[in-house]
Amino acid sequence: MLAGITLMVALALVFITVRLLPNNPVLARMGQHAVPDKVAEEMAKQGWDRPVLEQLGGFLANLARGDLGESFFHPGEHVTDELLRRVPATIELALAAFCIALPLGIAAGIAAAVWRNGIADYLCMSVSLLGVSIPVFFLGICLLEIFTGFPTRGRLPTGSGFEAASGFVIIETLLRGRIDLFFAALKHIFLPAIALSTIPLSIIARVTRSSMLEVLSSDYVRTASAKGANWWQVVLRHALPNASIPIANVAGFQIGQLLTGAVLTETVFSWPGLGRYLFDAVKDSDYASIQGGALVLVTVFVAANLIVDLSYVWLDPRIRLE
Numbered sequence: 001m002l003a004g005i006t007l008m009v010a011l012a013l014v015f016i017t018v019r020l021l022p023n024n025p026v027l028a029r030m031g032q033h034a035v036p037d038k039v040a041e042e043m044a045k046q047g048w049d050r051p052v053l054e055q056l057g058g059f060l061a062n063l064a065r066g067d068l069g070e071s072f073f074h075p076g077e078h079v080t081d082e083l084l085r086r087v088p089a090t091i092e093l094a095l096a097a098f099c100i101a102l103p104l105g106i107a108a109g110i111a112a113a114v115w116r117n118g119i120a121d122y123l124c125m126s127v128s129l130l131g132v133s134i135p136v137f138f139l140g141i142c143l144l145e146i147f148t149g150f151p152t153r154g155r156l157p158t159g160s161g162f163e164a165a166s167g168f169v170i171i172e173t174l175l176r177g178r179i180d181l182f183f184a185a186l187k188h189i190f191l192p193a194i195a196l197s198t199i200p201l202s203i204i205a206r207v208t209r210s211s212m213l214e215v216l217s218s219d220y221v222r223t224a225s226a227k228g229a230n231w232w233q234v235v236l237r238h239a240l241p242n243a244s245i246p247i248a249n250v251a252g253f254q255i256g257q258l259l260t261g262a263v264l265t266e267t268v269f270s271w272p273g274l275g276r277y278l279f280d281a282v283k284d285s286d287y288a289s290i291q292g293g294a295l296v297l298v299t300v301f302v303a304a305n306l307i308v309d310l311s312y313v314w315l316d317p318r319i320r321l322e
Helices: 002-020 025-030 036-046 052-064 079-114 119-133 136-146 169-175 179-216 219-226 231-242 244-268 274-284 287-315
Strands: none
Touching: 002 052, 002 287, 025 036, 079 119, 079 169, 079 179, 079 231, 079 244, 079 274, 079 287, 119 179, 136 179, 136 244, 169 179, 179 231, 179 244, 219 231, 231 244, 244 274, 244 287, 274 287
């Protein structure tokens, strides 16, 4: 219930905010020297001359029918079709970045907590501070300059002729037995995933360290150590599960952050996903495209946090959902 309310409020805020911006999509399309009568005619045709709340009601009514409208700058291009084509690319990139950030972040946080105030602690925390401080677009440009042997654009080599029906290139190349294209897809996604993973990796590492330090100082951990249990067994079997709730909370939050961070990453690496689509839509003030992209981002963000909340019961049986 609350997730649905959050989704509707977020969509309404995006809808109203976009229309309060000074950019006028009609002027952007016709030019600054457009005839005022033509501008007013096009605004009326699109319904943008009506009150914002009335426009919002029409948008929600169309959304209930599954209609996200057409792109203003690309007549005939339905936003829903374009999103279905581009979202799998962004999901694939975000999952690749998450698969890098989660294990490495947890490992770095555990190492920093176990060897507190040691070389490992200072090294892991210094690297995490650096990772969260460097802008994604700047890191992406640096990676392109350093790793010149990796592809700089797209998801597959030009002229491969491979079409993924589901949009998930890595999975489909593997399922169809195209091992050559599978490794080519991994090579294409490597640098964007590294660039996108740095901030969530750093945040997960710092939260893991903080949570593990609190648990490692608890009585039951000292008792397990006093009974002669192996130290790493104490850390991984006793301490880590009890420190997992804050880690799961921040990890779920980072899933939504990965999708928003993909806007800059996809722009730098010419990745044909939702981020690049939103970048172009905002640049052109394409209302329908911005609203559709925001709908996907908000939905994924809310769903990720809902899944994290539900996972608390599994992570800690003491928690019961009413």
